Amino acid sequence: MRDLKRTSFAAAIAFILSMVATSGHAEDGYRLWLRYEPLPTEVRQRYRDSATEIVIKSDGAITTSAASELQRGLSGLLGAPVPVQSAVDRDGAIVAELSGTSSLSSEGFIIRTTRRAGHRVTVITAHDEHGLLYGAFRLLRLIQTRRPIDHLNLADHPKLRLRLLDHWDNLDRSVERGYAGSSLWDWQTLPDRKDSRYEDYARANASIGINGAVLNNVNAAADILSDPYLRKVETLADVFRPWGMRVYLSARFSAPIDIGGLKTADPLDPVVRHWWQTKADEVYRRIPDFGGFLVKANAEGEPGPQDYHRTHADGANMLAAALQPHGGIVLWRAFVYSSTSEDRAKQAYDEFKPLDGKFADNVIVQVKNGPIDFQPREPFHPLFGAMPRTRVAMEVQITKEYLGFNTHLAYLGTMWEEVLKSRTWRPQQSSRVADTISAMAGVANTGTDRSWSGSHFDQANWYAFGRLAWDPQASARAIAGEWTRMTWSNDPRVLQTIVPMMMGSRQVVVDYMTPLGLAHLMGTDHHYGPAPWVSDLNRPEWNPVYYHRADAGGIGFDRTASGSNAVAQYAPEVARRFSNRRSVGDDYVLWFHHVPWEHRLGTGRTLWDELVGRYDHGVEQVGHMRRDWDSLRGHVDEQRFEQVAAFLAIQEREAKWWRDACIAYFQSISRRPLPPGIAQPGRPLSYYKALRLPLAPGH
Ligand code: BDP
Numbered sequence: 001m002r003d004l005k006r007t008s009f010a011a012a013i014a015f016i017l018s019m020v021a022t023s024g025h026a027e028d029g030y031r032l033w034l035r036y037e038p039l040p041t042e043v044r045q046r047y048r049d050s051a052t053e054i055v056i057k058s059d060g061a062i063t064t065s066a067a068s069e070l071q072r073g074l075s076g077l078l079g080a081p082v083p084v085q086s087a088v089d090r091d092g093a094i095v096a097e098l099s100g101t102s103s104l105s106s107e108g109f110i111i112r113t114t115r116r117a118g119h120r121v122t123v124i125t126a127h128d129e130h131g132l133l134y135g136a137f138r139l140l141r142l143i144q145t146r147r148p149i150d151h152l153n154l155a156d157h158p159k160l161r162l163r164l165l166d167h168w169d170n171l172d173r174s175v176e177r178g179y180a181g182s183s184l185w186d187w188q189t190l191p192d193r194k195d196s197r198y199e200d201y202a203r204a205n206a207s208i209g210i211n212g213a214v215l216n217n218v219n220a221a222a223d224i225l226s227d228p229y230l231r232k233v234e235t236l237a238d239v240f241r242p243w244g245m246r247v248y249l250s251a252r253f254s255a256p257i258d259i260g261g262l263k264t265a266d267p268l269d270p271v272v273r274h275w276w277q278t279k280a281d282e283v284y285r286r287i288p289d290f291g292g293f294l295v296k297a298n299a300e301g302e303p304g305p306q307d308y309h310r311t312h313a314d315g316a317n318m319l320a321a322a323l324q325p326h327g328g329i330v331l332w333r334a335f336v337y338s339s340t341s342e343d344r345a346k347q348a349y350d351e352f353k354p355l356d357g358k359f360a361d362n363v364i365v366q367v368k369n370g371p372i373d374f375q376p377r378e379p380f381h382p383l384f385g386a387m388p389r390t391r392v393a394m395e396v397q398i399t400k401e402y403l404g405f406n407t408h409l410a411y412l413g414t415m416w417e418e419v420l421k422s423r424t425w426r427p428q429q430s431s432r433v434a435d436t437i438s439a440m441a442g443v444a445n446t447g448t449d450r451s452w453s454g455s456h457f458d459q460a461n462w463y464a465f466g467r468l469a470w471d472p473q474a475s476a477r478a479i480a481g482e483w484t485r486m487t488w489s490n491d492p493r494v495l496q497t498i499v500p501m502m503m504g505s506r507q508v509v510v511d512y513m514t515p516l517g518l519a520h521l522m523g524t525d526h527h528y529g530p531a532p533w534v535s536d537l538n539r540p541e542w543n544p545v546y547y548h549r550a551d552a553g554g555i556g557f558d559r560t561a562s563g564s565n566a567v568a569q570y571a572p573e574v575a576r577r578f579s580n581r582r583s584v585g586d587d588y589v590l591w592f593h594h595v596p597w598e599h600r601l602g603t604g605r606t607l608w609d610e611l612v613g614r615y616d617h618g619v620e621q622v623g624h625m626r627r628d629w630d631s632l633r634g635h636v637d638e639q640r641f642e643q644v645a646a647f648l649a650i651q652e653r654e655a656k657w658w659r660d661a662c663i664a665y666f667q668s669i670s671r672r673p674l675p676p677g678i679a680q681p682g683r684p685l686s687y688y689k690a691l692r693l694p695l696a697p698g699h
Pocket of ligand 1: 176177218219296300373374401
C-alpha cells in the first residue's frame, strides 16, 4: 500500500490530465458505464466532504484493483485527485478493510458511515478481497447515480457463486453469433502482447460482479487445450485475476482423439480418463485458479459420450474427476435436440431429468432459459426445479442472435426477469426459477467494436446480465435506471425517455417478429430477418413451419395432451395453466396450442386479427421509439446520439420487413382479409421469399 500511496499522487495527476486532454473528444462508448465524468459543481459539493482520501487496509492484487478504481472513479467524479493514505487523518476518508466478521459472506461487503481516529469516515468491510472490489464499485455507483453517501449502512453479497460470460469466440477470431466485431482475444500476439483491452474488459466485468469467462466457443476446437494455446490462456488469466475473474475453457469431447492421438474418447476407457487427468494437471500448472470446462456434447453434431453409448452423466463425471483434485468444475450443457424427437422442446428434459442425482458434485448442468433456443420469448425451461439433486445453471444469450442483432434496440433485462420470476411450483408453490439455479452464464456480446457490444444500447444487456447474476431477484427497471444514469445522463428528461423505451423494447421486438408465442421464424442459418415459409431443410426441426404449424384452420404448436404433451414436463399447477387456452395467456398461446384463426382471444379479437394487429403494432412502436429518441437530440452527446438514431432507422425498416413478410405469408395460408385499417404488405410474398442475405454477420 505504501507503494501505491507514493505513486498515487503522480498517477492521479496524470489521470486528470489525460481526462482534460480527452474531454474535448466525442463519446464513442468505450468507457461503458464507468465514465466517471466530473459531477456538476453543485452536485460535487454534496460528495466532496465524504470522499477526501482513500485508506486501504489490506494487501493483494485484487485490493490494488479496488484502490485504483476508487482513486480513478472519485478523482474523475470530483474533478480533483483524491489521495491514497496509509491512515485516516481527516473527515471524509474512505476506508477499505478485511474483517473476519461472520456476518460477511464470501464476495460480500458492508459499507457504513462511522467514526475512525476521531473522524467521520465511510468504511467498506469485506471478508475477502473480492468483496472489497465489489464494495468499491458499489460506492462509486452510488455517486454515479447520485445517491447520498453520507449516512450509509448497507450490506450486499452475490446470490449466485458463479456469474460467467460464455464467449462464442473462435480461434480465428470470428465470433459465432457475434455482432460487435472480432474476438477480443488476439491469439496471434498472445502471450507476448497484452492488449490493454484485456484489462479494461476484466474491469468492466468486475464492476457488475461477473467473476469468470469461458474464453472459447462451445463449438470448440480442441487446439485450445494444446500447450501453445494454454500459454496464451495463462496470460489472459493473469490479467483477469486482479479483477476477481477466473478463466474457463470450452472443451471438445473428442480432444483425446483430436490432439491426444488416441483412438477413442469413450469416457469409461481408462486411457481416455488418464488423458483428461493429465490434461487437467497441465492446465492447473499454468493456471492454478482455472475455473473448469464448459461442454457442448451430442448437440448439433458435436461429439459426446453418446457416441460410445454412454450417458451425459458418464461424460460429465469423467471430466469432473479430472478437475476435482484442483477444485475445478464442469458446466455440462443441456442444449440437445435431434431429428427423431417428436417435439424439440421436450428433448432436454427427456434426456436429463432421468440423470438427476447421477452427476458428480462438481458438475453443473447448464440449461438455456427456454426449452428451444433463445427466442424473443419462450416459457421457462421445464428442467428448472425438476432436478433437485443436481446443480443447475441458467444460460441466457446476451448477444441478440434472435432479436435483431446489434441494430435493433431490445433491452433483455425484462426478458430475463420474466424467466427468473416464473413460478416453477417445484419444490413448492412459491419457488421461482431464480430459486432453483446456482449459477448464471450469459453468451457474451463483446467484440473489438469501440463500443464493445456493437451498439450503445447492447451495453445495457451486458450490464443487466451481470446485475441479475449477482441478484436474480433484482428489478429490470431499476437496473435500466442505474445503467442509464451511468451511461447516458442523470438528467430527468433523459431518464424519463430512455428507461421506458428500454422497458418496452423487447416486447416490441416480440410483436414484430414472433407474437403470441410463435418462435423460430428467422431466416436459415444467419437468423437475420423473416422466413416463416421455409420448409425444405433436411431436419424437420430446422424449418420454421415445424414451429408455427400454420394451416387453413389455424396456427400454433399443440403441446397439450392432445399434441406433444410437453406441458406434462412442468409441475402439475403450471401444466394446468399452460394446457388451457384461456389461462395460458396471450404471450404463450401459440407456443402451447394450435388455435383456429377465428378463435377469440382475451383481447376480444379473433386470433387472426390479433396476430396481424401485433405485427402492425410492433412497427408502430418502433416509430414511437424513434420519435422519443429524437427528442433527446442535444441532451446527450452527438456521437452516440447519431449512432442510436441511425440504428433505430434500420430497426424501423426491418420491423416493417418482418411485418410485411409475415403477414403476406400467413395470409397466404389463412386466406383471410386484413382487419380494417391495417395496410397490406408493400410487396407480394414472392418478393420476401426471394431475398438473399449473404452479408448477414455472425454465422
Ligand atoms: C444456437 C446458435 C448456434 C449455437 C447453439 C448453441 O444458433 O450458433 O451453437 O445455439 O447454443 O442458438 O450451442
